[in-house]
Amino acid sequence: MNCEKYQDLLSDFIDGSLASQDHHSIEAHLSACGVCAEVRGDLDAIVTYCHEHRGEYDAVPNERALWLRISNLIEAGDLELATDLRTEIPQNAGWWFRLMNRSWQMSLPQLAASMIAVAIIVSVATMIGLRRFGSGGESAGLRSSGVTTVAANGLPLAERYRQQQQTIDYWNQRVELNKARWNPQMRETFERNLNVIDAAVNDSLSHLNQNPHDEVSEEVLNAALNDKVELLREFAEL
Amino acid sequence: MSFFLPVTRNRVSSFITLLPFFLVLIVSTSASAQQRVSRQFPAGKNVRLELKNLSGTITVESWARDEIKITATMEAPAVHFNPRQTDLGLIIDIVADNRDRRDVGDVNFKVQVPIRSSLDLETRSGQITVSNVQGELLRAHVSTSGDITLSGISAARVFASNTTGNIYFDGDFASGGTYEFKSGRGTITLRLPANCGFHLVATAPAAEKIKMGEFWHSGLKKMGEGRRIIGDVGDGRASVTIMNYQGDIHFLRR
Numbered sequence A: 001m002n003c004e005k006y007q008d009l010l011s012d013f014i015d016g017s018l019a020s021q022d023h024h025s026i027e028a029h030l031s032a033c034g035v036c037a038e039v040r041g042d043l044d045a046i047v048t049y050c051h052e053h054r055g056e057y058d059a060v061p062n063e064r065a066l067w068l069r070i071s072n073l074i075e076a077g078d079l080e081l082a083t084d085l086r087t088e089i090p091q092n093a094g095w096w097f098r099l100m101n102r103s104w105q106m107s108l109p110q111l112a113a114s115m116i117a118v119a120i121i122v123s124v125a126t127m128i129g130l131r132r133f134g135s136g137g138e139s140a141g142l143r144s145s146g147v148t149t150v151a152a153n154g155l156p157l158a159e160r161y162r163q164q165q166q167t168i169d170y171w172n173q174r175v176e177l178n179k180a181r182w183n184p185q186m187r188e189t190f191e192r193n194l195n196v197i198d199a200a201v202n203d204s205l206s207h208l209n210q211n212p213h214d215e216v217s218e219e220v221l222n223a224a225l226n227d228k229v230e231l232l233r234e235f236a237e238l
Numbered sequence B: 001m002s003f004f005l006p007v008t009r010n011r012v013s014s015f016i017t018l019l020p021f022f023l024v025l026i027v028s029t030s031a032s033a034q035q036r037v038s039r040q041f042p043a044g045k046n047v048r049l050e051l052k053n054l055s056g057t058i059t060v061e062s063w064a065r066d067e068i069k070i071t072a073t074m075e076a077p078a079v080h081f082n083p084r085q086t087d088l089g090l091i092i093d094i095v096a097d098n099r100d101r102r103d104v105g106d107v108n109f110k111v112q113v114p115i116r117s118s119l120d121l122e123t124r125s126g127q128i129t130v131s132n133v134q135g136e137l138l139r140a141h142v143s144t145s146g147d148i149t150l151s152g153i154s155a156a157r158v159f160a161s162n163t164t165g166n167i168y169f170d171g172d173f174a175s176g177g178t179y180e181f182k183s184g185r186g187t188i189t190l191r192l193p194a195n196c197g198f199h200l201v202a203t204a205p206a207a208e209k210i211k212m213g214e215f216w217h218s219g220l221k222k223m224g225e226g227r228r229i230i231g232d233v234g235d236g237r238a239s240v241t242i243m244n245y246q247g248d249i250h251f252l253r254r
Helices: A003-008 A010-015 A020-032 A034-052 A063-087 A095-100 A108-135 A140-144 A157-179 A184-210 A215-236 B006-033
Strands: B035-042 B048-055 B058-063 B067-074 B089-093 B107-114 B118-125 B128-131 B137-142 B148-164 B167-185 B188-192 B198-203 B221-223 B228-233 B238-244 B249-253
Touching: A003 A010, A003 A020, A003 A034, A010 A020, A010 A034, A020 A034, A157 A184, A157 A215, A184 A215, A184 B148, A184 B167, A215 B198, B048 B058, B048 B107, B058 B118, B067 B089, B118 B128, B128 B137, B188 B238
Parallel strands: B048 B089, B048 B118, B058 B107, B058 B128, B118 B137, B128 B148, B137 B148, B148 B167, B167 B188, B167 B238, B188 B249, B198 B238
Antiparallel strands: B035 B067, B067 B107, B198 B228, B221 B228
16 A cells, blocks of 8 residues: 555544554554655644534525625725725826726626617717718708708818719719600700709809808808709609 | 582591591590599598609698598509508608609699698609698608699698799798798798798898798898898797798788
């Protein structure tokens, strides 16, 4: 038998539950082997300590409550840590410094919900932005009547006009492709109404040449160009 | 003296005899080429009707039944006409129903709706006429040519626009309501009760083209050499925006 086997039997040896032959065999080994004798000494001390303090470590009546208390203590410790971190922020620190020094802790569902919320906010903001970009300051009713704009508010007039003109050129090309298929009546209707809008565009441009800050002409020009885009788009689909 | 030889005279008299027959034949052939479809749909009191036409007139009037009755007279017999009933009301979209078809021709609609109906009407060309409707919304849009006549209207939101053609509105402005009228070429006429209150932004190509009539008062402000008039009439609670590229704007007191 080697030392490992003897050490496996040490616990039973101390308890006195071994057969007398084994008991004597281990005694003989312990007297000859210093390592095993030392292990026996340690084990003996543990068993003696347990015997002496028996009853002082009874199992807790409500194990779940114990774990909850432990969990609360850990969280309280985290809060204290966070409080300590906050107290380290100087009183005169800016909002950015405070934000960046804040401790952020989130569970997986909280993190997922936050990401979804961010995605929704970004989508809504994009939609509003696009709609504003597309409306160019038109009122709600005219938008609902199918009128859409191509220019953003706040752009210089020339730039806005250039952008709208690009859109008009695009739809004009589409119209020209389809025009051959139209019947004469449709062609006449289109030309007549396009001329009405073009006249409004030219009138506004003429006013703006005389007075570049004429707000009324600027609005009429914008509305007329949007109407032109809308008319071209409608007929481009025919 | 006769202008015709005897043989020719016989032919002429035969032609004159048969002329009424030919006329009847032509008229009946023309009538049979048109197709008339009439359908009725149950509706609540506050129903919404959306009608998008390609070309042709749209005439809407209220009646005392909780039903919508549509009568469509189609120039081309094979036009697809598929009204869809939803929770909110009725949708008729001739444009979508005939997307791949050419020369659909005019479809003339006559519609009867409950008095509280909201209407969203649109046609590429043709007149839109609405009378005695008092719903939440009334929108009438003609993208090219066609008059818009709205009479006996009481709605919180009214939008009427065309490129060529007159716009006539006879009705009330609700406090807090929104009203917009826009035309490229044509006269915009608003016939309103004397006690009507609204905030006005009216734009026309020249000062003399805006005729405020009895609604004019010195508190109204002129901008852009008089091409725009801004200000409150009465309590100013309704919002009225009018734009006319080339035509007149008339206000009439009822």
